[in-house]
Amino acid sequence: MIKKRSIFSIQGLILPFMIISFVMPVFSDNGISDKNASGLSIQLYKNLWRQLNKGVMLGHQDALSYGVNWHGEKERSDIKDVSGDYPAVFGWDLGGIELGHAHNLDSVYFENIKENIIRVHAMGGVNTISWHLMNTYTKGNSWDVSSTKSVAEVLPGGVCHSEFKNWLDKLAEFLNALENEDGEKIPVLFRPYHEFTGDWFWWGAKNCDKDEFVELFQYTIDYLRNQKNIHHLLIVYSAGDFNDLKVFKERYPGDTYVDLVGFDSYQYGSDEMSKSKYIKLVRNELNLLVEFAKQHKKIPALTETGLECVSDSTWFTTGLHEAIRDFKISYCLLWRNAYNRKNHFYVPYTGHNSTADFNLFIKKRKVKMLNETIDLYK
Ligand code: BMA
Numbered sequence: 208m209i210k211k212r213s214i215f216s217i218q219g220l221i222l223p224f225m226i227i228s229f230v231m232p233v234f235s236d237n238g239i240s241d242k243n244a245s246g247l248s249i250q251l252y253k254n255l256w257r258q259l260n261k262g263v264m265l266g267h268q269d270a271l272s273y274g275v276n277w278h279g280e281k282e283r284s285d286i287k288d289v290s291g292d293y294p295a296v297f298g299w300d301l302g303g304i305e306l307g308h309a310h311n312l313d314s315v316y317f318e319n320i321k322e323n324i325i326r327v328h329a330m331g332g333v334n335t336i337s338w339h340l341m342n343t344y345t346k347g348n349s350w351d352v353s354s355t356k357s358v359a360e361v362l363p364g365g366v367c368h369s370e371f372k373n374w375l376d377k378l379a380e381f382l383n384a385l386e387n388e389d390g391e392k393i394p395v396l397f398r399p400y401h402e403f404t405g406d407w408f409w410w411g412a413k414n415c416d417k418d419e420f421v422e423l424f425q426y427t428i429d430y431l432r433n434q435k436n437i438h439h440l441l442i443v444y445s446a447g448d449f450n451d452l453k454v455f456k457e458r459y460p461g462d463t464y465v466d467l468v469g470f471d472s473y474q475y476g477s478d479e480m481s482k483s484k485y486i487k488l489v490r491n492e493l494n495l496l497v498e499f500a501k502q503h504k505k506i507p508a509l510t511e512t513g514l515e516c517v518s519d520s521t522w523f524t525t526g527l528h529e530a531i532r533d534f535k536i537s538y539c540l541l542w543r544n545a546y547n548r549k550n551h552f553y554v555p556y557t558g559h560n561s562t563a564d565f566n567l568f569i570k571k572r573k574v575k576m577l578n579e580t581i582d583l584y585k
Contacts, residue, residue: 240466241432245439247387247584248394251333252441252466254583255506259537262575264333266296266540267554268511271323272315273546275556279319282326285544285556290566293577296538297327298511302339302349304381305374312339312348314547317381324385328393331584332577335396335443335510335540336382342409343367343374349408358415358423375427379435392439398510399427402447402471404454417457424460441466445510448472448488452495467537468500471511474526477518482526485514489530497534509539513553517561523568532573 239252258264267286270293272278274285287293299320302312310316324334339349344357344367351357361371385393403420406413410423424444431437444465446455459465470492474485493509500507509531514522531539544552555562569576 240442240463241438241440242463243432243438245392245394247391248439248441250584251394254581254585255333255441255467255537258575258581258583259506259535261581262573262579263509263531263536264295264538264575264580265569266298266333266335266538267294268298268300268540268543269313269315270294270297271326272319274544275546275552275559278546285552286554288557289555289559289562290569290576292569293330293332294541295575295577295580296333296335296540297323298335298337298540298543299324300337300339301378301381302341304338305340305377307377313543313545321381321384324393324395325387328387328584330577331580331582333396333538333583334393335398337398337401338378340374343371345409347409352406352409352411352414354409355414357409358419362419362422362426372430375430376435379431379437382431382437382440383435385439392437394439394441396443396467397440398443398445398469400424401443401445401510403445403458404449404470405447412454412458417454420458421460424458425464428460428464443467443469443508443510444505445508446470449492449495452499455495455499462503462505465503465505467506467508468496468503469508469510469536470496472509473512473542474514474522477514477522482519482522485526486530490533493531493534493536497536506537507535508537511540511542513542516550516552517555517559517565520560521564522561523565524571528568528571528573532571 239249270284270286284293300311303310304317327334341348342351342357344360345351345354360366361368387393400410400423402408403410403412405411410420428442442465444459447470449455472489472492474481496507514526542553544554544556555565568574
């Protein structure tokens with residue numbers, strides 16, 4: 208005898224479940240990694256998922272601190288100068304905070320960074336922080352790869368562990384001071400130990416083994432959360448270029464330590480071959496990244512990109528746009544427009560010959576500037 212299928216039986220539940228999974232978007236909110244996350248961070252996290260379905264937010268490093276031929280002008284930004292709008296994502300770097308310096312490695316005062324983070328939050332934008340910290344063991348800078356002990360020695364039991372903890376205390380002090388006018392902590396996308404697949408930073412893949420890297424990453428986040436009571440960070444796990452996900456997977460610190468996954472990739476050379484190579488590479492990386500993000504229910508992003516000096520006047524529409532157009536990613540951040548270093552800029556400034564093309568790029572349906580995002584903190 209065939210039993211009648213009740214809507215309450217297991218079989219009866221399968222069909223509605225299948226329908227629900229089909230209708231639901233592929234990406235879904237699986238919860239923020241910090242189980243004690245602050246209210247505003249949860250809002251931002253949920254809204255980043257919603258925003259993901261609407262387009263790619265454009266980002267710019269140090270956007271409000273300086274640009275080509277200027278610095279320290281309140282509310283100015285090269286992107287705003289050429290397009291009339293701000294980017295939606297603003298990148299900052301805390302390299303130097305660990306030593307108690309007044310300014311970072313690019314001479315931007317931490318007080319200025321703090322003010323701008325507060326300003327960006329008030330404008331409804333997203334702040335992301337990277338950290339080019341010094342090498343605790345060798346006392347060199349981030350790029351000092353002279354000792355393969357650098358990571359091991361900052362971990363518990365290492366000779367400079369307690370000094371490293373002092374560094375984390377300084378970082379925590381800065382992060383804890385980021386408050387809005389209601390006294391709530393401002394959520395930031397914290398992106399430590401970036402480009403770890405490369406061999407140029409002391410935490411890079413050639414300089415430490417995978418267990419050391421995972422411990423470094425986890426220790427840092429645990430210390431900030433548990434010792435410093437910091438719960439307003441969304442954590443970004445961000446690689447350098449890769450051909451496959453081997454190193455990316457091996458060094459992944461785990462789902463409870465990560466909210467966004469991404470990578471940094473630049474175009475080198477302004478000729479057509481370099482452009483095709485860049486487009487092909489980024490598309491391959493985005494394919495792999497988006498698949499990984501789906502499996503782990505994390506938010507994918509292109510955490511740094513650009514062509515130095517924008518030395519191809521149509522690069523934004525024929526290079527960057529071609530690379531990202533078919534992918535659902537949260538944001539794509541262009542690197543800084545240095546004022547203290549010659550020929551080191553990644554977005555147009557007033558009078559630059561890529562301005563018209565940049566303005567065509569940001570008008571693409573896919574690309575979102577500050578005034579085109581949803582309310583990210585509601
Ligand atoms: C690099 C360059 C350097 C800078 C560093 C940290 O890519 O822009 O000039 O010091 O990032 O911002």
